[in-house]
Amino acid sequence: MDEQKTNCEENDSEPTDDNTTAKQLVSSDGESKVIPAADESGANAASSNTSSESVRACALCNCVERSLHGQRELRHFGPFSERPTLKPSASPLPQPGNDDLSSIGFSDSPCLTALLDDSGCWVHYWCAVWSEGVKQTEDEELENVDKAVISGTQRICAYCKRLGATIQCHAEGCSRFYHFPCSAASGSFQSMKQLVLLCLEHIDKAEELGEESWCAVCDSAGELTDLLFCTGCGLHYHAACLEIGATPIQRAGWQCPECKVCQTCQPGEDSKMLVCDACDKGYHTFCLQPAMDSLPTDPWKCRRCRVCMVCGVRGLVLPGSAQWFDNYTVCEGCQHHRSSVCCVCSKAANPSVALQCCSMCH
Known part of the structure; x- marks a missing residue:
């Protein structure tokens, strides 16, 4: 029985930070080491090989530098002249989160000696x-970052x-704190000009900011709650005005239009x-592995967003050459099994017996 391809005429995978960019490890003696970055299934095993090494990740959101959540670059802050006396601990630094929102932050209180040592700490700019x-400061230096990490x-x-939240709702009396990626994911209002965050409960106060809260399309x-915040320019857009989801x-x-x-070359040639x-993240066709010759006519999903509804496997776990079916909801293995098993008796077809195919569910 012939297999019908859906949304997968090209096999592709994004050459992301997880599988093509080397990560730098900083050992206890200060020397930088470079190792191949593990993919999502590898769970960054390199970070647990030895307690004297740690993957360079943000001490607040626990994501690596090339994150898709708009935190901008990792910056080193310190060394700090005043730092609380921290007891040495054998507990390793929690493994850095990938770009799944579920892995942002820390499930347990992280080891402070690993996050904030004599040399300082690494934190995303935003x-x-x-x-x-x-x-x-006037020279654009940031102060009290160490205190923020500790708090x-x-x-x-x-x-x-999860722990690591340091961005507080601006409304008086509100005690809600967020990670930077979570503040956007939650639907909170963010003002880049004033560095103000308003949680959903107090989002109505955003109207007091005037044009700062207006949609760039409809000017109102x-x-x-439908506004999207661009981490590039800080403007807001109604999802409905752009006819996209939220x-x-x-x-x-x-990022606004x-x-x-491109999440791979950031930034790069503005074509294809x-x-x-x-x-709603962007990728060049020529940055994919393997590259695509042209833009597909059907809706397309990046590897991070592909999840098989049958077996639950995620796109980043499979090789880039793996094909996907039914709008990227069925992996190659499950599609092959589905096409070789009778839907009535669930038995594999005899090579000499032709399976009848339904034109609707094929």
Whole structure:
């Protein structure tokens, strides 16, 4: 029986930070080492090989530098002149999260000696500058980042319920804190000019900011909960005005049409840009592995957003050459099994017996 391809005429995979970019490890003696980055299924095993090494990740959101959530670059802060005396601990630093929203932050209070040592710490720029208590000097240096990291180890994010949250709702009396990616994913309002966050309960106060809360398309505040925040320019757009969704994965690290860049070459040649139908992130056709010769006519999903509804396997776990079916909801293995098993008796077909195919569910 012939197998019908759906949305997968080209086999492709994004050469992302997880599978093509080498990660730098900083050992206890200060020397940098480079190892191949593990993919999602590898669970960054390199970080647990030895307690003297740790993958360079943000001390607040626990994501690596090339994250898809718009935190900008990792910056080193410190060394700090005043630092609390921290007891040595054998507990390893939690493994850095991938770009799944479920892995942002820390499930347990992280080892402070690993997050904040004598040399300082690594924090994404946006994670730092939005944090409660962090101040920017006239020469654009950030102060009190170390205090934010320490306080974050005791603060639970109101969205993901994990530690490392340092961005507080601006409404008076509100005690909600968020990670930077979670603030967008939760649907909170963010003002880049004033570095103000308003949680969903207090989002109506965004109207007091005037044009800051207006949609760049319709020039009105409209439905505030429908606004998407661009991590590039800081403008807001109603999802309805752009005729796109407003799911948490789309909101986190969202870029408007003017700011959207390829998540692989960031930024690069502005041509042949594919936009994922699920997360709205952009990729060049020639940055995929293998590269695609042309733009597909059907909706397309990046590897991070492909999940088989039959076996649950995720796209990043499979090789880039793997084919997908039914709008990227059925992996190659499950499709092969489905096409060789009778839907009535669930038995494999005898090679000499031809299976009848339904034109609707094939």
